[in-house]
Amino acid sequence: MTVYDSDNVFAKILRGEIPAVKIYEDADILAFMDAMPQGDGHALVIPKAPSRNLLDADPATVATLFRAVQRIARAVRTAFGADGVFVSQYNEPASGQTVFHLHVHIIPRFEGVPLRGHAAGTFADRAVLAEHAARIRAALDADNAGPAS
Numbered sequence: 747m748t749v750y751d752s753d754n755v756f757a758k759i760l761r762g763e764i765p766a767v768k769i770y771e772d773a774d775i776l777a778f779m780d781a782m783p784q785g786d787g788h789a790l791v792i793p794k795a796p797s798r799n800l801l802d803a804d805p806a807t808v809a810t811l812f813r814a815v816q817r818i819a820r821a822v823r824t825a826f827g828a829d830g831v832f833v834s835q836y837n838e839p840a841s842g843q844t845v846f847h848l849h850v851h852i853i854p855r856f857e858g859v860p861l862r863g864h865a866a867g868t869f870a871d872r873a874v875l876a877e878h879a880a881r882i883r884a885a886l887d888a889d890n891a892g893p894a895s
Contacts, residue, residue, distance in 0.1 A: 748846075750796045756847035760794055767875040769882050774807075775814040779875040780851065782868055784861040787826040787854040787878050791815050797848040799837040807848070815850045821885035825878075828854030832861075 751757075758764040759778070766778040769789055780788040793811045797803035803811075819831045832853040836843035853861065 748798060750798045750802070751846055752796065754847045755845055756790075756792050756849060757796065760792075767872065767879045769879045770814070770818065770886060774810045777814065777818050779870075779879050781870060781875070782864055783853075783870050783875075784851075784864050785853045785855070785859070787822050787828070787882065789818055789822055789852045789882065790849050791818050791852065792847060792849045798846050799843060799848050800835060801837050803848050811848065811850065815852065817886070817889070818882070819852045821882050821889060822852050822854050824885040824888070825881040826854040829857050830855045 755764060759766045760776060766776075766781075769777040769779065771777070774794055775791060776794060777789055777791045780790050791811065791814050793803070793807045795804065795807045797807055800808065815833065819833055822828070823831045832851070832855050834851045834853075835849070855861075
């Protein structure tokens with residue numbers, strides 16, 4: 747098994763070395779906007795515990811992560827009035843994993859609207875990401891329970 751690399755981009759975000767447009771944060775979880783979104787409202791949810799992916803994560807970390815994923819996914823769907831929500835998680839390069847810190851993608855989906863490519867180097871406008879994050883936070887607040895309950 748490959749060792750966790752503490753210099754991956756998400757570890758750097760957790761340490762505050764790289765900025766992110768945050769949606770939600772608690773002692774165990776960080777949810778933020780994908781900087782190269784495949785659709786408006788594309789969010790990422792990560793555990794703060796160092797885990798390369800689902801295959802090496804502690805089961806308690808996975809349980810906490812997916813409780814938050816469910817709540818964030820509901821908020822994303824509400825915030826964007828989406829027809830559905832795409833939730834994905836990749837493990838190792840053969841599956842498409844490119845950042846080796848456990849993370850889950852949440853993307854609102856609309857009938858007949860294809861996803862955009864996840865093109866490396868094409869970053870979304872930070873002001874747009876901030877507006878999307880605000881919409882998701884408002885939906886979380888309206889839910890009154892917070893992601894990890």
